[in-house]
Amino acid sequence: MTDLDRPILETRSLAKRFSIGTRFSAEGRRTVHAVDNVSLTVRRGETVGLVGESGCGKSTLARCLVRLYDITDGKLLFEGNDITSKSLSELRPLRRRLQMVFQDPSASLNPRRRVGDLVAEPLRIHGKLSSREITARVAKLFELVGLLPDHVMRYPHEFSGGQRQRVGIARAIALNPDLVVLDEPVSALDVSVQAQIVNLLADLQEKLKLTYIFIAHDLSVVRQVSTRIAVMYLGSIVEEGPAEEVFATPAHPYSQALISAVPVVETTPTGARKRIILTGDVPSPLKPPSGCRFHPRCPIAVDRCRSERPELKEHRPGRKVACHFPTLT
Amino acid sequence: MILSVRDLKVSFRTHDGPVRAIDGVSFDLEESEILGVVGESGSGKTVSLLAVMGLITDPNATIEGSIRYKGRELVGLSRRELRRLRGNEIAMIFQDPMTALTPVYTIGWQIAEQIRAHRGVSKAKAMARVEQLLAEVNFPNPHEAMSRYPHQLSGGMRQRAVIAMALSCDPALLVADEPTTALDVTVQAGILDLVRKLRAKHKSAVVFITHDMGVVSELADRVMVMYAGRVVERGTRTELFSDPRHPYTRALLGSIPPLTGQKPRRLPAIPGSPPSLLRLPQGCAFGPRCPVRYEPCETGKPGLGSDAHAAACFRVAQA
Structure with missing residues (x-):
């Protein structure tokens, strides 16, 4: 394996849980499953885009990746070295190589x-x-x-x-740094300025050979900058694949709904884009639904989805979906 | 004609000198028409609508021009008279639903209060109407939702509650200021759908303020693009998106990354950033960022003209 193919960052069944409340509060102590069973591989020089609705755990995952949060479960590897539970002083030399850009400058x-x-x-x-x-x-x-x-x-x-x-x-x-985690870096900017920053990030990546993990709620911006996309729902990755492919032919019903909901400028409304409107809200990560976490809102859910949780399976090289009935073309 | 705004000018006295937030904005709005107002922060889109609503109460503000609602002049109307219109015939929705909801009362109580204030009906009647309204804005369980407090609802639900509140008195004019900006795209799609349905059902005219060109192209019948306190282009949706004329509109549309097809290697970006209203350039406000500026742009401010599809640009006028 050459140095270039080796993953720069890897997570194995990573989980982050927060405890809220005290034993004296009405509901007692409860656990928020913010990130749950995420296995993600980031290769050198690529940009992995994380998308999903607010509260899906994308920012929490990002913070776990640079160890701004302690990881509850699973493993985090940087260049093959386990850094899951390294102490702050042990992490210090690594910090130089793992950086983060925040939303609100x-x-x-x-x-x-x-x-x-x-x-x-x-x-x-x-x-x-x-x-x-x-x-x-x-x-x-x-x-x-x-x-x-x-x-x-x-x-x-x-x-x-x-x-x-x-x-x-x-x-x-x-x-x-080798890896920069960008958490909504253009969301707070004026529309006419966003493109400048997107271009700047692309230039810097090329010049400095950076690897990016890019989070934004604006899906067209994510598509523009990312080589790969991971779609998150309620703390887990439900679909992963090359950016253009996932956007053109999303396989998970959630990705389909998410991408179809993006309003696009159409000079002549053709009605060609079919919109899938999701009913209901994102369930609370305090008590995630049984089986597939998306089933209460899924238009194609059947009994199996209510009881059995689908795994994130690689259906073809580089294309992973966590659904019992993925739309694969 | 529901609303007719002519040469609206709003300026504020500040420590750093006078600021003209709105400089000569004119537009008309017909019954059941959706007007999309697009612009970046500081373009004056919000201030111009606050002026229409009579919500600029800052003693340092001066409002000039004419705002006619169903033929009646609103500029100079007393606060009492304005209050009778607001929430009743003219309703509004803001970006953050929490600014419109009080945390200490239930959703049902808050919406009913408004109905009772404007219509003088009994509490029971108002409550029945609230339930009907909540059902209309797609609350799955409207009766139960009435007894909820705002903090018990999600962002999308809160915005729906605010929309229900805005619709409670069948307004002829609905002003929505970035109502979906704080929401996820999935929730936004539902809200836009709702606005379209309500327009069809209640025949309300809607002014929809947003910075998102995609939202405008999906929702609006007519569009007004604002920059630095002035309208730079107006036209129907089709005119504006298939034949954008002002260099700012064109550049803005060009800088949006595509959701399908070939990815451009670089995005065509607009250089610089929107000007501060305190230090506006001499001539055209977009001049310093404009790819096609020439001498006249340095000194004169281009006007919009009277065409239905018009752009305030010397280059366009010349062509």
């Missing part, structure tokens, strides 16, 4: 510090660079993300949303 940037300082911070903490080298590196990073050199002296509030997200990205790539 104004919430993740300290308003009282100059952006040059903010970008230099990871270099000071992790690097062994002299202050002159740090200044040079910050200038280089600003150039990479499309900010002007004299911007280093500004404060976050002096920037537009798009520019602030560029600062967030500069911070994330400062230490030459």
Whole structure:
């Protein structure tokens, strides 16, 4: 196996559960099954897009992947090494290589510090660079993300949303990471600015050989940036495959409904797109339904779906579906 | 004609000088028509509709122009008179349903309160109407939902409750400000479906504000594109999407990644970001970001003209 084929990140039956309430609260202590039995392989240089409705666990999974959350169950491997239960100090050298970009750049940037300082911070903490080298590196990073050199002296509030997200990205790539987890990086931006950031991320990936895990609720943006897609529902992956294929021929009834619900600009409404409207809401992860977790909302559910939970099965190379009756073409 | 807005201008006095949030917006709305208003943050789409609703009470704001609802001038109307219209003949839905719901009363009580305030019917009658309304907005169990508190409902359900509230007095005009932005696409599809059905049933005229071109193209009969406080293009849905004329509309449509077919290697992006209303450029506000700008754009502000499908652009006027 060459270095390129080796997965950079791998999860095996990963689960994250949260306890809520106390034994004195009305319902007692309860467990939220936020992420449940996720096995995902991320290869070097690819972009894996995570999609699903809010509350499906995509952000929780992302945070588990960079060990911002402790993992309840299962395994997390980085370049083949088990990092599931590494201590914080053991993780520290790895942090440099695993970075994250958040949705709201104004919430993740300290308003009282100059952006040059903010970008230099990871270099000071992790690097062994002299202050002159740090200044040079910050200038280089600003150039990479499309900010002007004299911007280093500004404060976050002096920037537009798009520019602030560029600062967030500069911070994330400062230490030459291998893997960047992007949690809704363009959702808070104006529509006319989103495309700039999407392009910037693509450029950086090419230049710096980055691997991305990309989360967004805007499905057309996810399709644009991702090589592979994992569709999540109630904490588990229900479908996985090459981005364009999953969007063109979704096999899981949930993916079908999700993709059909995206409003698209049609110059002449042809009515060619059939919309599947899901009834009901996403069930609570406090008490997930029996059998297939999607069955209460599934238009094609039968008795078997109520009792037997379908596994995520590989139906052909690279194409996995967790459904008893997948639509495979 | 339900609504006729002429040359609406809204400005605010701020610490940093006067800000003109709306600069000469005009539009008409007929019965059971859906007008889509598209724009980014700061384009003035929300402020112009707040002005229509008479909800700009900031003492630092000045509102000029004319807003006629069924022929009656709303600008300068007393708060009392406005209150009689709002919630009754003119209803609104906002992005965050929690701003319209109070957490301390049940859904049923809150909707009934509005009916009783405007219609003066008995509590029992109002409650019966609430149940009917909740059924209409697809609550699976309307009777039970009436006794729920807002926090016991999901986001989509809350927005449905707010829509039920908005419809409680059969409004002739419904103003919806990004009502689906905070919702998942699956829930959004249901809400859009609902708006379409209700328009057909109640003959309400709808102004639907959104930043999502896809939503507009699915829902609106006519579309108005706003940028920096001005309308830059207007037309029917078909006109606007099959023949976009303003460079901003074209660029915006071009920058949306496709959901099917070949993926472009790079997205055609619009450079820069929307201007601050405090520092608007001299000429056309889109000028600094426009791929086809030329001399006239530096100094003059292009007008919209009077055509049904019109774009406020010197290049378009010249062509």
